[in-house]
Amino acid sequence: MELHLGMDQDPMKSLWVKIKGNTGAGEVTVGVGYRPPDQDNRADKALYRQIGAALCSQTVVLTVDFNHPSVCWKDNTAGHKPTKKFLECVDDNFLLQMVEEPIRKGAMLDLVLTNNEGLVANVEPKSSLGCSDHNMVEFKTLRVAWGVRSKLTTLDFRRADFGFLSDLLGRVTWVKTLYEREGQGSWLLFKDHLL
Template sequence: MSNKQEELETLAQSQRFDITGINERWWDESSDWNALLDGCKPFIRYRQGRRGPLMYAMQRLECMEEVTAGNNIPVRIKGQTNNVDVIIGVYYRPPGQDYDVDKLFLDELRDTSKSTALVLMGNFNLPEINCEHHTADTTWARRFLKILDDNFMEQVLMELTQKDALLDLLLVNGVDPVSEGDIGGCLGHSDHEVIEFEIL
């Protein structure tokens, strides 16, 4: 990710994003992730020598990271005026996780889904899911879809986000909580598309 840091900073500062999420970031000591975006508070999961998520929130937002046992980042954003709090999460599920880690991942996803207003973004590495028809070819992917159904979550992206696959998902609950995602452009040599959306 270090080769994309300058491009990420330029994009985030020029667009003035309230929240910036990165779902696959290699952790190493060459990058100061705490100082990357001016005026933003970082939420980081350190996984030495492995990929992990990262989120930046503008400092003017009143927010606090939710406690989880896994490697994902759910952050509670305090609602303005009479609005409810919103949980915004950045998730990364590596391909080929073992059963116990995947079970923890699903348990955490189910627990987070109990929030009144929820927006989760990330790379779930589930190319076997057909989002248009809400079907899946593997047992684990079907469990994932069942968690979404049981907890009233919906996947709102339909365009491909990585080459010929839809790996990056945008999960929400409630009625029309986000605008239609704008998908397009990559940072550096990444093969994942940048996704922009507005929380309504």
């Protein structure tokens, strides 16, 4: 196993480690960090750039205390603008949140995110280390998933022409089209137009 360490230059406390497996086993980039609760928008943008850069063509596990207690992971919703921006970053980068139960004070602050569904297993909260008010999160990375690329086809929304899409959807008379339709029927009709 070979390790490559990289400290960030942005105003975010983080450490990135690239772990190379034995021949043919692939590699995994592991990011560890802390986002203070009062972090400003500039630092948040720097964090999201780091995440995007790490995900370019790598298998990634990201463990960070993001300090976004208002995220509802079940519904993928948030109440505050900074938290919504965080969820957008998670969604835009197709990250999966692997922690299933609150770890600290009833909230999921310490997260394990990955872009490879079969990579992380056995995620368990543990007690705190020393005098810290943070609990540890223990998990395993499965080597068989290191070099495996997902066969799931995903769209790259960063390359989309949203102006053109908005123009096309703006040509539909939605009030007339969706008149007297139930929620599911409206959604299916909208989805058909969108696709």
